[in-house]
Amino acid sequence: MKKEVTNKVKRIDTEVDRLRMRRKDTDTLKVTENVFDEPTLKTLYTLSSKGILKAMGGPISTGKEANVFLAEGEDRDIAVKIYRISSSTFNSMEDYILGDPRFRNVRHSKRDIIFAWTKKEQRNLIRAKEVGIRVPEPIVAERNVLVMEFLGENEKPYPQLKDIRLDKEVAREAYDTIIHYIDVLYKEANLVHGDLSEYNILVVPETNEPVFIDMGQSVTSEHPRSRDFLLRDIENIVRYFKKYGIDEDPHGLYSSIRDKEEKTQIIDS
Template structure:
């Protein structure tokens, strides 16, 4: 089990303290240096308790091939506190090495008592999330957005968590979402002990037409049953896992009530039709869109 030696001293008291300080010292590029918070006695204690569980991201031991700069870029004060809490709750045991990187987040391979996990850590810089409000404003689940950056990041992470739950409940192949804490999302890991599952754009598929049909089924069920549209579906966020396509990166998915939902739906269908056409599949856009809408 995860040690709780600092529970009383850090968990409640420290969370309140850090919440007050995080805007100016806990995030890169938002005042002060990105590491001065490490001098705080409570943060030093917390880091010492979990340091041996972060060998992969620290680039030490058998993970000396990992670029230490990734840790410096991603693991700020808020992120480390979230990782600490997730470890103490037993959600994850260790965070090992990076497996993916995108505009909004880094994804790391992690371990838990129940098996491997994917830990998605969302970047906390203002620039990253500036253009993403269009996927939140208009979604009835997230009313009252005050446009504060800190709130926006938290909402975005919880939005991806809820979207994953919603899609999985409709029987769709997406990673199971296990836990969320601030800018950290813990999900099912898709891959082997050696490497994560590849994207469909990076491999040669034996039957791209069958994969095209599966992707259309995803769009169709998501729209007609889960009441969601992915809003950024392409060959870049479809993994090939256990000989089947799995959809990832669903943070921007919106409900059909969103004012731009139909526009996003058309774009998703076009993206998949374009991909299929490049693979030699007959994928006329108008007919394909009609298939989706007719359910």
């Protein structure tokens, strides 16, 4: 039931021109301005040729640096995240790139950094999933395109934490799970989300299970600002859950996570 399909990537030669024309007249495609440039369309065609992608659907979300689209995979719906090359800036990326050893050998052109950023998000998701954190399962990263598991039902994504109201008992369980995820992510996956808030957490309606998304900016503990990012993540979550009567000290939680890490390092040594 893909009535909103806007682009059959297998017809790339004719669709490039068609997309350019329809952008002027279609509100949906105005959202995708500067997304479907020719190199990106070629990447989508490559994914189509490999059988990973059958058709692109409508937009799920629009972020500062990327757009996410619902798409049709071989046997299930998938999410396709496209980092914009022509219109993106590095204002929101720079803090995470500088000091990350994974960018050490990357050329400092916009294209190469975005390609590396896309690969990094794929690896971050893999590492998070390996330690038991609920995240979208990454399928493949190709240049500036990341293909992931679609988290939703009936072509609608799961809601963001900011958009739902939980009862107090469920809110407490969700809060405890999120703090546990931050802890496990830091100590077992050696990662800090770096931009965690009610905007970057989905909630599974049936179970109220939180899901971490948007992990492109996540950094390893070796990053010079990793501890700043860790504290900020904790502060954002504590701030949000205050409205449910949960009042905890973010600095205390931060110290607890750091103390456990240091004790583990002493034991391991």
